[in-house]
Amino acid sequence: QSALTQPASVSGSPGQSITISCTGTTNDIGGYNYVSWYQQHPGKAPKLMIYEVSYRPSGVSTRFSGSKSGNAASLTISGLQAEDEADYYCSSYTSTTTLGGVFGGGTRLTVL
């Protein structure tokens, strides 16, 4: 069982917006602003999409945005495109023994 909880799957049609949730505790998401999101296409390495809750690395589309409220974080993808179909993982710094951070179990995004 993963330390952070994500829905197993979400779906949306091209052009629509979707939001993926990520729920943790005061020991991770609720206590620190080091929440990140990763996109992984099948057979490929993950790619950092959001860091420090809401910052986008250079080259990441502005259609991707992140936010946090209490012990939960969210990734929103607007203007869905076929290429957005992938697995998405959230991660957070944690005050527990897992110094490298904790991941969510992943969410499969299907673009209908």
Added chain:
Amino acid sequence: EVQLVESGGGLVQPGGSLRLSCAASGFKVSSNYMSWVRQAPGKGLEWVSVIYSEGSSFYAPSVKGRFTISRHNSKNTLYLEMNSLRPEDTAVYYCVRDLIGGEHDFWGQGTLVTVSA
């Protein structure tokens, strides 16, 4: 351009050992936090180990005492020495560069480790 290229994966018997390497280019391994993250087949991501720029290292409870992370500064290469391997260590192992908050901003292509008799 930042690049991370892993090597050293393969098939190993339970109880065996393996050393993974990660050759970096475009930045200095010694000046950054560097981690190994693994992904079992069909499963999610799991952080394995980190080495900080000042040299201290930390491990996930599942590998502590069996795995050792290290780096060779002049070769600009990161390593993961894995001993007493178990079937549950079977995974693709990714070499990653970390930001200060532990976020992983660059990933290698991964190397597959299979532990099986």
